Amino acid sequence: MSNIAIIGATGRAGSQLLEEALRRGHRVVAIARHASKIGERAGVVTKEVDVNDAQALQTAVAGSDVVLSAAHFSTLPAAAIIEPVKKAGVKRLLFVGGAGSLLLPDGSQVIQSPDFPEAYKPEATAGGIYLDNLRAEKDLDWTFLSPSAEFVEGERTGTFRLGQDHLLVSAEGKSWITFADFAIAMLDEVEQPKHTRQRFTVGY
Numbered sequence: 001m002s003n004i005a006i007i008g009a010t011g012r013a014g015s016q017l018l019e020e021a022l023r024r025g026h027r028v029v030a031i032a033r034h035a036s037k038i039g040e041r042a043g044v045v046t047k048e049v050d051v052n053d054a055q056a057l058q059t060a061v062a063g064s065d066v067v068l069s070a071a072h073f074s075t076l077p078a079a080a081i082i083e084p085v086k087k088a089g090v091k092r093l094l095f096v097g098g099a100g101s102l103l104l105p106d107g108s109q110v111i112q113s114p115d116f117p118e119a120y121k122p123e124a125t126a127g128g129i130y131l132d133n134l135r136a137e138k139d140l141d142w143t144f145l146s147p148s149a150e151f152v153e154g155e156r157t158g159t160f161r162l163g164q165d166h167l168l169v170s171a172e173g174k175s176w177i178t179f180a181d182f183a184i185a186m187l188d189e190v191e192q193p194k195h196t197r198q199r200f201t202v203g204y
Helices: 012-023 054-061 079-087 118-135 179-191
Strands: 003-007 027-032 044-048 066-069 092-096 141-146 150-152 161-163 176-178 198-203
Touching: 003 012, 003 054, 012 027, 012 092, 012 179, 027 054, 054 079, 066 179, 079 092, 079 118, 092 179, 118 141, 141 179, 150 179, 176 179, 176 198, 179 198
Parallel strands: 003 027, 003 066, 027 044, 066 092, 092 141, 141 198, 150 176
Antiparallel strands: 161 198
């Protein structure tokens, strides 16, 4: 059993990380601007924190074994998450990554493909900058888990593939993963680390 802090615990990805952590018997500190929406849950302590408040975030994650961040990249710089976690003395930090920085067969990034939606570019670009920041990080035991191209609501199947830096595409030509199955891959990594200081990806 671990003490897991989840930043952005009320979002679509964060809420599934919360459910998966509880399913496995971990204790969770659920951090969000409106964390009270989660209500009273056994094994959960909610903390209402604006992630732009570095001191409040540091206090919220202190004492955790690992921090999972599901915060949006385009709303704050990487240092806004990394520095408070480091100052709190937490060594492990795992990010819900983005697919934009994954590689296509020709070696180009997904975000560089002609049909990449313009509306997603700010978040995808910021996600790539986060990954660059992490790759330069010397102190943290970090992991960046990128979903597939489509990150969607859906069932928890427990059946998926893992990859490293290349976009996973199914035999049908589709690249996708549900939030629930993504959460399984993330909690597997929490419990049995295999991608220390690495990015990896999950898809069907």
